[in-house]
Amino acid sequence: MSTVVELPPDTRQRLLEAACDAFREEGYQVSIDRIAARAHVARQTVYNHFPSKDALFAEAVRHAIQSVLITLDGDGATRATLLAFSEAYRAKILSAEGIAIFRTLTAEAPRFPALAKQFFRQGPQTTRKRLAEYLARAMEQGRLKRDDPDFAAEMLTAMLADFDRLRGLMNLQTDLLKPTKTAQVVDCFLRAFAPEKDMP
Amino acid sequence: MSTVVELPPDTRQRLLEAACDAFREEGYQVSIDRIAARAHVARQTVYNHFPSKDALFAEAVRHAIQSVLITLDGDGATRATLLAFSEAYRAKILSAEGIAIFRTLTAEAPRFPALAKQFFRQGPQTTRKRLAEYLARAMEQGRLKRDDPDFAAEMLTAMLADFDRLRGLMNLQTDLLKPTKTAQVVDCFLRAFAPEKDMP
DNA sequence: TGCCAAGTAGACTATACAGTCTAACCAGCT
DNA sequence: AGCTGGTTAGACTGTATAGTCTACTTGGCA
DSSP, rough: OOOOOOOSOOOOHHHHHHHHHHHHHHHHHHHHHHHHHHTTTOOHHHHHHOOSSHHHHHHHHHHGGGGGOOOOOOSSSSHHHHHHHHHHHHHHHSSSSHHHHHHHHHHTTTOOHHHHHHHHHHIIIIIHHHHHHHHHHHTTSSSSSOOOOHHHHHHHHHHHHHHHHHHTTTTOOOOTTTTHHHHHHHHHHHHHHHOSSSSS | OOOOOOOOOOOHHHHHHHHHHHHHHHTTTHHHOOOOOOOOOOOOHHHHHHHHHHHHHHHHHHHHGGGGGOOOOOOOOOHHHHHHHHHHHHHHHSSSHHHHHHHHHHHHHHOHHHHHHHIIIIIIIIHHHHHHHHHHHHTTTTTTTTOOHHHHHHHHHHHHHHHHHHHTTTTTOSSSOOHHHHHHHHHHHHTTTTOOOSSO
């Protein structure tokens, strides 16, 4: 058994990332042995770092959750800002990774309710809140119809992802990224939330 | 072991329904023994009717898929019609059953791609198509903005379900049915797709 | 040199489960 | 009474897996 040895230090880090990838790609079912193999590590080493599979799963998920946020900078024109956000949102949510994380979490939510809640709050909830804050400002300034900004944020994110995410979850198509779609959605949103009497 | 005996005939039917419930509630992992127990049937009987667990799962899913469609009758006013459809859509999609089916299928789609495809086409795809047909008519008659009806249908269904479904999938809240929400969404949709110059 | 911490290989236990097989059971029917 | 077809309980096989234990290696460091 000759192993090409150029393994960087932090065994634990390698392990965590391997676990992340493994759980993402194969779900919770993936065996500890497979994870150990992925990390080029002995099974016992896994148990040296994490007390149980569940604990490892929890750590891996929390680790994966870090990268779920989308920022939006409210400098430019309303449409341009929303377009940039929307593009980034779709790119993240509809990527193979995004779909896989969502699938794994959906499947295991009943067994790990605390994890699910944490994901929900740190991911979608926070994203919606930030978007809502931006929209609230735009509404105050008369750039958008005065309405419930949380509701508006929810509508926009829903329109951006729902059906295409479903396709991804059902393992259909990778042409998820029809490039005109984002603009189409944003314009639809802007129509629904256009200021009531053109200018103040 | 005294069993209260009032078991209706069709063993196979009972079995299928038990499997449906079991897979829905516990996912594919549920053991054949548990399914057999639920159906008040011996394990061997399961194998008398279905060659394997996979086959049983496939049958059960196909059976469950039947009830996923929502009809809409295009007689009344546009808003009233869409409201009725939307209410029905949310009720079905966000019910405990709807969420559970979605969860199980999402989890197993990679392993049963054919099933996933069938579900997608018979469920969401067909619903969207029917809605789109209705919207197309409304567009022709000038009751809605002339636009891509498929896109419009996708937006409406997305707005109706996306975020609340996520809550359900993550095992949060059952107050999914805030009764004003449907109307709020429909009105938002109507704003986005209002006919361009009020009347023809 | 000798110690130590981290890692390793692999045997081992216990459990769960899919799927098979057998022998008995019990209808209804002839 | 005896046959037949669906049903049943339970033993059995084989496999996969979580988690433990032990004896070994190895690199750094005092």
